[in-house]
Amino acid sequence: MKNIITILFLTISTTFFGxxxxxxxxxxxxxxDVVAYFSNKTEKGNKDFTTExxxxxxxxSTKENLGIFKNSPKKYIPAYGGYCAYAVGAKAEKVSIDPKTFEIRDGKLYLxxxxxxxxxxxxxxxxxxxKLKLKADKNWIAINKER
Incomplete structure (x- = not known):
């Protein structure tokens, strides 16, 4: 029973708190700019073009990219919440990134x-x-459950 309650709580937490x-x-x-990465560019965002x-x-970096994001935000969100993809995969750890170091793989942004x-x-x-991506996908689920 305790496991069922824990699983239910984690599911609700992830659903409501992201x-x-x-x-x-x-x-x-x-x-x-997370949209610019998909054009193989690293561009700093402008405070005039922000959204939540x-x-x-x-x-x-541009009003156009802001509009593109608003039309399809999930497409542009970095994998693993924007933490280092390698660290999530290799060590199951959340590590900061260098925003100029990225890869687009299978239509997804990795930092x-x-x-x-x-x-x-x-x-x-x-x-x-x-191989690391598969490990990172599993590790990320566990990391989010720990929050």
Missing amino acids: QDYNTKKGYVAEGY FDGVKFKF FYNSWGTNTLALWKEEGAE
Whole structure:
């Protein structure tokens, strides 16, 4: 009975409170334009073009990108709430990112840590992105249940 109540609580919590997001600097992707990534660009967002979705703020470099996001926000939300995809997959940890280090894989945005001589995008590719992605998907569910 206790397990059923716990599962029910976690399901309700995730449904009503959404997933966990990396909002360093107050915005998802540290204020970089999540739509621009899909054009293979890293562009800082402009405070004049902001919106909220799922309780968190997003910035965009242009009014057009803001409109694109508003029409289909779930398409542009980074995987794993904008935390480092490699760290979620390899270590089941939430780690900050370098917003200039990213990959679009199967139509989804993945962000990575890149500092102090460690580029986790390179590690992601070297160690097998598909295998790490599958592990990260499972780990992310567990991480969100812990919140």
